[in-house]
Amino acid sequence: MQVTADWLEAQNGNSKGKEETEAQGHPEVTAQGETMKEQENKDGVCQADGILGHTWLPSEAEDHVRAMEERKLLHSFLAKSQEGLPPRRMKDSYIEVLLPLGSEPELREKYLTVQNTVRFGRILEDLDSLGVLICYMHTKNHATKMSPLSIVTALVDKIDMCKKSLSPEQDIKFSGHVSWVGKTSMEVKMQMFQLHGDEFCPVLDATFVMVARDSDNKGPAFVNPLIPESPEEEELFRQGELNKGRRIAFSSTSLLKVAPSAQERTTIHEMFLSTLDPKTISFQSRVLPPGAVWMETTKLKSLEVCHPQERNIFNRIFGGFLMRKAYELAWATACSFGGSRPFVVAVDDIMFQKPVDVGSLLFLSSQVCFTQNNYIQVRVHSEVASLLSKEHTTTNVFHFTFMSEKDVPLVFPKTYGESMLYLDGQRHFSSMSAPVTSRKGHLVDL
Numbered sequence: 001m002q003v004t005a006d007w008l009e010a011q012n013g014n015s016k017g018k019e020e021t022e023a024q025g026h027p028e029v030t031a032q033g034e035t036m037k038e039q040e041n042k043d044g045v046c047q048a049d050g051i052l053g054h055t056w057l058p059s060e061a062e063d064h065v066r067a068m069e070e071r072k073l074l075h076s077f078l079a080k081s082q083e084g085l086p087p088r089r090m091k092d093s094y095i096e097v098l099l100p101l102g103s104e105p106e107l108r109e110k111y112l113t114v115q116n117t118v119r120f121g122r123i124l125e126d127l128d129s130l131g132v133l134i135c136y137m138h139t140k141n142h143a144t145k146m147s148p149l150s151i152v153t154a155l156v157d158k159i160d161m162c163k164k165s166l167s168p169e170q171d172i173k174f175s176g177h178v179s180w181v182g183k184t185s186m187e188v189k190m191q192m193f194q195l196h197g198d199e200f201c202p203v204l205d206a207t208f209v210m211v212a213r214d215s216d217n218k219g220p221a222f223v224n225p226l227i228p229e230s231p232e233e234e235e236l237f238r239q240g241e242l243n244k245g246r247r248i249a250f251s252s253t254s255l256l257k258v259a260p261s262a263q264e265r266t267t268i269h270e271m272f273l274s275t276l277d278p279k280t281i282s283f284q285s286r287v288l289p290p291g292a293v294w295m296e297t298t299k300l301k302s303l304e305v306c307h308p309q310e311r312n313i314f315n316r317i318f319g320g321f322l323m324r325k326a327y328e329l330a331w332a333t334a335c336s337f338g339g340s341r342p343f344v345v346a347v348d349d350i351m352f353q354k355p356v357d358v359g360s361l362l363f364l365s366s367q368v369c370f371t372q373n374n375y376i377q378v379r380v381h382s383e384v385a386s387l388l389s390k391e392h393t394t395t396n397v398f399h400f401t402f403m404s405e406k407d408v409p410l411v412f413p414k415t416y417g418e419s420m421l422y423l424d425g426q427r428h429f430s431s432m433s434a435p436v437t438s439r440k441g442h443l444v445d446l
């Protein structure tokens with residue numbers, strides 16, 4: 001199976017992407033270990049085209065409206081219950097995608113940083129698209145030409161970088177499959193590899209949660225059950241179940257709901273005491289300890305106008321675009337704070353709380369909220385407002401962990417709110433799966 005440039009562009013809702021993809025080549029996709037030729041011969045058509053029924057270009061507004069109307073007609077194909085859907089195996093959704101950076105130099109420009117490394121923001125976009133495609137493989141109904149489901153990204157649970165740096169001159173391979181399902185949600189595990197010599201070496205592990213919605217993305221929709229087939233798959237499935245429990249536990253102890261622990265309160269009070277001016281007997285005169293920085297001075301903000309170019313097939317702003325924009329702002333925040341080039345080591349808990357409508361104003365606000373040695377924890381808060389209304393709605397909160405080339409200053413909260421940001425940042429930093437000391441070899445750039 002091969003994903004065509006037109007099709008990719010349409011799925012990503014990126015009309016500029018059309019010029020880029022056509023001019024610069026496109027990823028090649030194989031499913032279940034089959035070559036593209038085998039898959040094409042078997043299906044006779046591009047399998048991915050068949051999933052969503054690509055017949056339109058998003059740059060043409062009328063076609064977009066027509067496509068949305070067509071999708072509404074698919075309502076009758078939605079399952080009334082999960083039991084009514086055939087179970088799937090993990091290998092049914094397994095897919096590999098090649099990003100031929102090495103063999104197609106024209107593709108490189110889109111992925112290139114000024115430091116001659118690969119743009120991580122572009123990788124985030126690709127992971128998001130791949131996650132959606134994997135879910136369509138899992139839920140594919142061979143009897144219908146188009147899928148009645150709208151699949152949206154609900155959560156980037158975790159992205160962990162492994163040890164290799166990313167070269168823009170070597171091919172990259174993505175693979176992934178559905179690893180757990182609930183009633184309407186699916187956990188997707190993806191890996192990324194880069195060619196070193198003649199071997200593809202792992203560079204990244206990602207876990208996303210995608211949610212199935214009905215044809216016009218208005219309500220939930222059931223997804224096929226998943227049957228693990230081996231002890232390894234049972235373990236993956238069990239892990240998915242545990243991940244769900246961990247997310248519920250993490251959210252129930254959120255500092256937005258409950259007070260910090262005794263240990264956390266002590267941390268904050270000690271930080272507060274260390275900022276009191278010893279020359280005055282006052283709680284008001286605050287001075288920074290040597291080599292420290294007030295949290296409030298680490299902020300960077302940006303504004304994006306959400307043009308139709310960035311919309312997905314459901315007429316909402318593409319999640320990958322939001323992640324790229326948030327990531328690039330976070331990178332700039334870490335760079336200006338640390339005074340040297342930062343490398344991303346982990347991304348976690350990016351929750352897509354609300355869809356972003358085309359035409360919205362997207363306000364991104366980024367700040368360093370925790371540091372340790374040469375690690376910088378950055379939080380990006382995104383909210384939208386329509387052009388006419390002044391009301392702002394939070395759509396996402398992003399958490400990125402960067403490693404700087406040298407040790408960075410401690411960041412000090414001044415207010416109670418900032419203290420909660422500090423503790424939240426510390427919690428996210430501590431939740432990184434690998435011990436930070438083993439991460440020195442990571443080199444992943446903007």
Ligand SMILES: CCCCCCCCCCCCCCCCCC(=O)SCCNC(=O)CCNC(=O)[C@H](O)C(C)(C)COP(=O)(O)OP(=O)(O)OC[C@H]1O[C@@H](n2cnc3c(N)ncnc32)[C@H](O)[C@@H]1OP(=O)(O)O
Nearest residue numbers: 011126152153154155182183184185318319352353354355
């Ligand atoms: C080079 C490589 C390139 C790759 C090439 C491949 C090319 C292929 C291209 C194809 C790709 C096409 C891409 C196009 C689409 C992109 C996707 C987007 O952009 S989307 C745009 C970005 N995304 C958006 O805009 C989404 C915005 N957010 C929303 O719309 C809503 O918050 C919601 C729908 C996600 C949940 O609504 P809510 O009212 O809460 O719903 P309910 O209460 O009804 O629960 C339903 C289920 O959801 C669960 N669950 C919920 N939350 C979470 C969570 N945080 N965490 C975990 N789970 C969560 C909940 O447990 C339940 O599960 P279950 O028990 O039934 O199993």
